[in-house]
Amino acid sequence: MKNFLVTLTVLTLYLFCSSFAQSTDDTWNRLAGSAFIDNHSFDLLERLCDEAGGRMMGTSKNKKAMEIMKQELERLSIAAHYETFNVPGWQRGEDKVKMTYPAEKDFNAIALGYADSVPEFEANAVFAGYGFSEEYNEKDVKGKIVLVSSERPKGKEPLLRYEAIDIAAEKGAKAILFINEHPGTLNLAGTGNFQGTPTLIPAFSLNYEEGMWLKRLLTNGKDVKLDLSVKSRCKEVETANLVYSIPGKVKEKIVIGAHFDSWDISQGAIDNGIGTAILFDVARLIKTFAESNYFSIDFVWFNGEEFGLWGSKMYAEMHRNDRIVAMVNMDMTGEPTGFNVMGFDQFIPFFNDLKFRLNGFDLSSGVVNYPYTNSDHIPFMFKGIPTFSLQAHLDEDMVKYYHSSGDTFDKVNKKYLSEASAVVSIMVKELANLKMLEKGKKTPEQMADLFRKFHLDERLKRQKEWIYGN
Ligand SMILES: [Zn+2]
Incomplete structure (x- = not known):
């Protein structure tokens, strides 16, 4: 009898553990496996770079590229929609x-x-x-x-x-x-x-x-x-963000974004073609293998980042009544080396655990806590929304041509795209079910303290973007 009870306990424990391990690992395995096997983000980016060219906000090339993007998403049965807005633009x-x-x-x-x-x-x-x-x-x-x-x-x-x-x-x-x-x-x-x-x-x-x-x-x-x-002249332009939404069990949502626009003098392959392409595959992976989640998810390709974060500012404004519980930003995201909690340090244990479980990736930068300014997460941070990004490696010639005519498709590394798609899709799936996000928002006072703690208040004031008073 005693032996039987021990056997039963061991068996129950085994079944419990293995079913737990299975439910996680199966989805993770599918996401990671497909990120390497079925990933077409490299081909998409090649089309954007070679068939449209530099994607400067308000230009016909930017529009053409976004239309290519939308069509390629449709081919995967992903129905993304435009959210148009008018902002100060500029014509060279x-x-x-x-x-x-x-x-x-x-x-x-x-x-x-x-x-x-x-x-x-x-x-x-x-x-x-x-x-x-x-x-x-x-x-x-x-x-x-x-x-x-x-x-x-x-x-x-x-x-x-x-x-x-x-x-x-x-x-x-x-x-x-x-x-x-x-x-x-x-x-x-x-x-x-x-x-x-x-x-x-x-x-x-x-x-x-x-x-x-x-x-x-x-x-x-x-x-x-x-x-x-x-x-050249300043003029108002009509432009758009491209948004794909997956409803969850609740209306609260996480936003994962990458800026779609670039400068006109290059193809914008690294800044931010790679972020754009990774987001393309992450949308496919989540839709195919992890569509049911607790939180809803918005995948957003922002426009006009280079001119002053216009797309993310407008998204935050147009969705001001949505309850956004987290934002993930990908700007020049290369080969994953870790995670950045951007000052929201209560999420360090979550990312440490994620890093620990993604054992086959070289995430040797670990989990860092290092917020920065001048990219599309800022309008979300201003609202106190927990913001995260990937720590990632770029090769020297990817960084060297930043904002210059040499930022072209030949610099893109296909393997980095697949690795990033695998890690980011798993991260998004986990975040979309992380209930502690419901209580993650900071007050304006806490945000002002966060920016001060990391000495970003000075920079934001100098850029005339500080919103917290003295
Ligand atoms: Zn950028």
Whole structure:
């Protein structure tokens, strides 16, 4: 009898444990297996890059790419819908920066986003170091074109581009040129500000080699004359986020997003084609193998991140009455190496457990707690919503061409996409059933403390994005 009871207990325990292990592992195995075997995110990204091109918000290329994306989702029976909105946009025109003295040279310069049109003018150039206010002492820049270095100044925080533009304008300069700090004749695209207002003066990125040429002439005391004109212009644009929703048992939902737009001067393969492509496969995996969850899920391809997080701001605004319990952001997500709880440290044990159980992946960065700004999770963080991202590795040539013309499809690593799809789909499935998220939201006071704790308050204030008062 005793033996029988022991046997029965052992048998019950075995059945209990194995059924528990089965229910988890089976879904995980399916998600991970299919992420490697049936994954077409690489082919999708190739189409986006090669058939549409750079996906700058408000352009026909961006629209075409999003239509390709929507069709490819439809082929997988995934019905995504557009959520359109109007925001301040910008159209690139034929802009010109030309040296007329002492040598003649049409520079390969590009205007920064929100640089508004100005008629052609000629002016002398002045070198103003890193662009700090004190560097203008004893320099007369009124009516001139200021040249500044984008390198990191020794021993102090560099100026943000917006700050350097405002300082130069305040000193009376007529335009500002930023020298790209990386050699290789590459321009660095970027927005002139996050508010969508025309920059006070035209702002350009100059490549390193041409910038150094100008800087040498100026520091040698030579006169330099430039001819400059801006045909680019600020204008309102209609654009859209692409959203795919899977209802759960409750209306509370988790949002997993990646920005779809890129700069126009490249294919935006790494920034953020890879995040876009991973999200494409994660949507397929969750729909196919893990469709029933406690929480609802919105998969969102945000537009207009590069110009100032417009898509995520608008999504957060348009869905202000939805109860969002978590947000996962993928921006330039490469080969997974761990997880980031972004200041929401009560979720560290959950991610530690996840990392521990994903034993076949090299998640050696572990679980980090390191929030950052300037990507699509920020509008959700401002609402106190727990926000997470993947720690991930990118190769040197993936990072090197950030925001430059070299960010092209040839840099994409297919294996990284599959690995990320496997890890992220499992993470999303687990989050979609993690009931502690119902109580994860922070108050505005707690969020202000969180940003202060990680010294992000200064940066947000400098970008005019701080919403918490003093
Ligand atoms: Zn990005």
